Amino acid sequence: MGGQAMTLTDQRPASEPRIVYNEGYLDEQTKRAIRRALLKGVAIPGFQVPFASREVPMPRGWGTGGVQVTASIIGPEDLLKVIDQGADDTTNAVSIRQFFERVAGSASTTHTEQATIIQTRHRIPETPLAAGQTIVYQVPIPEPLRFLEPRETETRRLHALEEYGLMYVKLYEDIARYGHIAKTYDYPVRVNGRYIMAPSPIPSFDNPKMHMSPALQLFGAGREKRIYAVPPFTSVESLGFEDHPFEPQSFERPCQICGSEGVYLDEVITDDAGGAMFVCSDTDYCARTSSGTSTEGAPQ
Amino acid sequence: MSQPTAALTPGFAHPVHDAQRTFRAVLEAMARPLTPQPLGVPLTPPAPLTAEAGVVVLTLCDEQTPLWLDEALRGSTEVTTWIRFHTGAPLVDDAAQALFCLASSPHSAPPLDTLNLGTDQEPHHSATVIIEAAEGAEGSCTAAGPGIRESLTWNGAGLPPRFLKDRQRLTEAFPRGVDLLFLTPGAVSGLPRTTRLSLIGDI
Numbered sequence: 255m256g257g258q259a260m261t262l263t264d265q266r267p268a269s270e271p272r273i274v275y276n277e278g279y280l281d282e283q284t285k286r287a288i289r290r291a292l293l294k295g296v297a298i299p300g301f302q303v304p305f306a307s308r309e310v311p312m313p314r315g316w317g318t319g320g321v322q323v324t325a326s327i328i329g330p331e332d333l334l335k336v337i338d339q340g341a342d343d344t345t346n347a348v349s350i351r352q353f354f355e356r357v358a359g360s361a362s363t364t365h366t367e368q369a370t371i372i373q374t375r376h377r378i379p380e381t382p383l384a385a386g387q388t389i390v391y392q393v394p395i396p397e398p399l400r401f402l403e404p405r406e407t408e409t410r411r412l413h414a415l416e417e418y419g420l421m422y423v424k425l426y427e428d429i430a431r432y433g434h435i436a437k438t439y440d441y442p443v444r445v446n447g448r449y450i451m452a453p454s455p456i457p458s459f460d461n462p463k464m465h466m467s468p469a470l471q472l473f474g475a476g477r478e479k480r481i482y483a484v485p486p487f488t489s490v491e492s493l494g495f496e497d498h499p500f501e502p503q504s505f506e507r508p509c510q511i512c513g514s515e516g517v518y519l520d521e522v523i524t525d526d527a528g529g530a531m532f533v534c535s536d537t538d539y540c541a542r543t544s545s546g547t548s549t550e551g552a553p554q
Numbered sequence: 555m556s557q558p559t560a561a562l563t564p565g566f567a568h569p570v571h572d573a574q575r576t577f578r579a580v581l582e583a584m585a586r587p588l589t590p591q592p593l594g595v596p597l598t599p600p601a602p603l604t605a606e607a608g609v610v611v612l613t614l615c616d617e618q619t620p621l622w623l624d625e626a627l628r629g630s631t632e633v634t635t636w637i638r639f640h641t642g643a644p645l646v647d648d649a650a651q652a653l654f655c656l657a658s659s660p661h662s663a664p665p666l667d668t669l670n671l672g673t674d675q676e677p678h679h680s681a682t683v684i685i686e687a688a689e690g691a692e693g694s695c696t697a698a699g700p701g702i703r704e705s706l707t708w709n710g711a712g713l714p715p716r717f718l719k720d721r722q723r724l725t726e727a728f729p730r731g732v733d734l735l736f737l738t739p740g741a742v743s744g745l746p747r748t749t750r751l752s753l754i755g756d757i
């Protein structure tokens with residue numbers, strides 16, 4: 255690549271900076287490999303595509319997989335929203351947004367419906383996603399069968415043969431023991447009736463939002479070097495049984511700040527005496543619902 | 555440093571941004587099958603390589619992607635020199651060895667059963683075929699599957715009936731398969747292996 259890269263650089267107009275700090279953060283060769291993996295991921299929904307993840311020193315909570323996926327798709331025309339546990343204002347979320355403003359020239363937003371790319375850890379926004387939006391999930395453990403079968407060669411074989419009986423047995427053991435399925439986050443899903451997929455550590459409350467979403471959903475696992483995807487309008491079924499269908503978590507009460515019902519709530523400690531209140535985990539949704547600003551509508 | 559010949563036209567003027575923009579169009583195309591996505595084409599590659607094919611090849615191909623070219627493209631030294639210089643992609647004669655195939659017309663696309671479909675364990679090790687679609691094609695298929703809300707009709711891009719029938723049958727090989735990209739002036743559309751085609755009438 256050496257000679258070629260130099261020649262390409264030399265073709266730039268003099269007004270452009272000659273050396274840009276890895277525009278978009280990754281070198282072009284790495285981005286091409288990730289982009290090819292993304293295309294195959296989209297073409298094979300729910301299948302984990304291995305990719306040559308770069309060893310990137312990053313603060314904990316940034317999600318090297320999510321950051322590499324975002325870096326491979328984002329450009330100066332994008333509006334990026336980053337959420338961490340539903341919040342736009344955590345240190346991690348703010349740092350990642352600022353990072354991409356610097357290296358990709360993208361602008362940032364906290365408004366879900368304005369964002370073209372949403373990078374997330376732990377939540378899917380309450381405001382429904384729309385066509386034209388892409389959501390990038392940070393994934394720590396991409397393999398949904400890992401806790402049943404530690405060997406990579408074996409899990410790959412199970413996926414290839416669509417041999418998912420063990421997974422159902424394990425879930426049914428939960429029902430026998432607790433009367434319900436114990437898993438409340440990273441609850442496994444079946445994509446397009448074929449691959450079982452880990453939705454990343456989102457609460458099972460959010461699982462139904464993945465089903466037939468108009469948005470493109472991309473998943474990046476940096477440490478395990480896997481990329482996977484769910485195209486828009488694709489079936490995403492949470493695993494269940496006829497006598498014990500999947501039941502997402504639900505909340506009895508409304509948010510104590512904005513009054514929304516049917517939203518995911520966090521318990522927030524309000525004083526030293528152990529007082530607590532239940533409020534939206536999605537800070538953008540909560541702030542704008544309580545101020546009466548609409549969160550409806552779609553980009554473009 | 556390698557010295558371009560006088561005849562070599564430039565690649566992307568803004569490699570980072572041009573590749574990013576092109577990729578987003580291709581990604582959207584693959585995510586929303588058979589729905590054309592606007593493709594900026596800031597390039598003038600040597601004919602018969604079109605600007606659309608040029609930007610897609612520059613964006614996706616490199617030393618790691620064996621590339622097959624149809625006869626018209628392979629026969630042009632200017633085209634092969636341009637592609638080699640700007641991407642470093644090894645050009646292969648046998649389409650079965652290729653990760654990308656580039657066809658300058660629907661009729662020069664390689665037969666699907668000669669291509670690398672990947673394996674059940676590694677279905678991503680499969681070919682992507684980039685085809686210059688015929689304009690005003692009059693075939694008629696209905697298409698359904700991931701990325702398509704209900705179903706849509708498609709003109710078949712001018713592909714020969716036999717190719718379309720092979721493609722229709724290939725759906726059964728899932729997760730193995732071949733993914734297709736179609737180029738029209740200023741646009742790209744995708745046909746991933748998940749899209750189910752029903753051919754209407756005898757096309």
Ligand SMILES: [Zn+2]
Pocket residue numbers: 509510511512513514533534539540541543
């Ligand atoms: Zn609220």
